[in-house]
Amino acid sequence: MTKLVPEVDAVVGAARHFSFPPPRTAAAGGGAVDSCRKMAAQIDLGAAVMGSWLDSMKASSPRHRLMAPLPGVVGGGDPEHDDWMERHPSALGRFEALAAAAKGKQIAVFLDYDGTLSPIVEDPDRAVMTDEMRDAVRGVAARFPTAIVSGRCRDKVFGFVRLAELYYAGSHGMDIRGPTADANHLAQDGKSSSSSVLCQPAREFLPMIEEVHGLLAAKVEAIPGAMVENNKFCLSVHFRCVDEKKWGELFELVRSVLKDYPALRLTQGRKVLEVRPSIKWDKGKALEFLLEELAFADRADVFPIYVGDDRTDEDAFKVLRARGLGAGVLVSKFPKDTAASFSLRDPAEVKDFLHKLVADAAIATS
Numbered sequence: 625m626t627k628l629v630p631e632v633d634a635v636v637g638a639a640r641h642f643s644f645p646p647p648r649t650a651a652a653g654g655g656a657v658d659s660c661r662k663m664a665a666q667i668d669l670g671a672a673v674m675g676s677w678l679d680s681m682k683a684s685s686p687r688h689r690l691m692a693p694l695p696g697v698v699g700g701g702d703p704e705h706d707d708w709m710e711r712h713p714s715a716l717g718r719f720e721a722l723a724a725a726a727k728g729k730q731i732a733v734f735l736d737y738d739g740t741l742s743p744i745v746e747d748p749d750r751a752v753m754t755d756e757m758r759d760a761v762r763g764v765a766a767r768f769p770t771a772i773v774s775g776r777c778r779d780k781v782f783g784f785v786r787l788a789e790l791y792y793a794g795s796h797g798m799d800i801r802g803p804t805a806d807a808n809h810l811a812q813d814g815k816s817s818s819s820s821v822l823c824q825p826a827r828e829f830l831p832m833i834e835e836v837h838g839l840l841a842a843k844v845e846a847i848p849g850a851m852v853e854n855n856k857f858c859l860s861v862h863f864r865c866v867d868e869k870k871w872g873e874l875f876e877l878v879r880s881v882l883k884d885y886p887a888l889r890l891t892q893g894r895k896v897l898e899v900r901p902s903i904k905w906d907k908g909k910a911l912e913f914l915l916e917e918l919a920f921a922d923r924a925d926v927f928p929i930y931v932g933d934d935r936t937d938e939d940a941f942k943v944l945r946a947r948g949l950g951a952g953v954l955v956s957k958f959p960k961d962t963a964a965s966f967s968l969r970d971p972a973e974v975k976d977f978l979h980k981l982v983a984d985a986a987i988a989t990s
């Protein structure tokens with residue numbers, strides 16, 4: 625039986641009213657990472673249901689936009705907006721509360737790339753980061769340990785960010801490397817060094833991913849606008865530029881290829897189907913690994929801040945919430961079910977937030 629199922633239920637299940645700081649739960653409290661390989665166990669995801677996948681693909685493009693509040697009106701007069709903003713206040717508007725919770729603690733910053741540091745665009749190869757955003761990330765990295773956690777291939781996201789002093793967790797956390805130089809040094813060839821690779825829990829899947837990439841790339845040619853991106857340990861099948869009437873056909877095509885690869889699973893991001901190894905590893909596990917790597921895992925005086933916009937970032941938000949640690953910040957203009965505590969509307973607000981973090985740290989140490 626083919627083992628594919630959308631991961632939307634986990635996100636929907638997170639739709640509760642949360643206070644800040646988030647409550648500690650016993651469930652995931654102690655989960656220190658011994659080694660990435662040890663935690664990469666196989667999981668069974670059950671059977672796929674075509675209808676629910678199509679619903680999920682449609683839900684990856686919400687139409688109900690969060691309005692900027694009108695002067696004197698809490699949320700622009702929209703009760704849904706007001707309710708959502710109450711549960712996920714702006715990390716800028718409530719910056720003082722967030723800074724107060726972090727006061728005296730070691731901050732560590734984890735940043736998703738697409739939709740967080742760069743705006744979503746039609747062509748994935750053109751999702752560049754502005755110099756202003758790079759300056760903001762550089763400033764944060766000079767103060768706090770900072771990581772990029774992306775679904776992209778590690779070298780590709782490094783090519784966009786080009787800051788050697790960061791940690792990079794590519795392929796949804798399945799390819800982690802540490803900083804390669806001090807804050808003023810950029811890699812000469814625009815590529816990252818392999819000498820600082822810390823964790824690759826899906827290495828044995830590389831030949832299979834290559835093979836499936838070839839099969840999928842050839843097949844999706846039949847669907848105008850569809851495109852397969854090779855992210856090394858996972859694949860992205862993009863449908864942003866595909867006519868909605870063809871989404872079902874595209875999904876069936878992907879499923880027809882994956883039925884012969886039960887060791888792979890399918891998840892979903894923003895107008896993208898993600899083909900990944902069926903190992904129990906995601907951005908949440910990558911966050912745990914990095915906290916361990918930084919020797920922060922067992923410290924109560926650590927305040928991780930994770931900023932992301934996508935369903936795949938929910939795994940990291942859930943880790944923070946389960947541990948009662950730090951703050952998850954969802955980047956979204958739309959009310960979404962999320963385990964994050966705070967929100968920001970778009971990458972421009974992310975940039976302002978990063979600047980504020982640096983300014984606040986400067987005041988605290990002056």
Ligand SMILES: O=P(O)(O)OC[C@H]1O[C@H](O[C@H]2O[C@H](CO)[C@@H](O)[C@H](O)[C@H]2O)[C@H](O)[C@@H](O)[C@@H]1O
Nearest residue numbers: 737738744745746748751774775860864894896
């Ligand atoms: O974890 P992330 O860094 O957010 O990466 C997730 C996926 O991001 C990219 O796709 C998304 O952004 C594209 C460019 O704006 C957009 O065209 C696409 O529709 C989005 O899904 C990237 O291309 C994927 O490989 C990543 O998995």
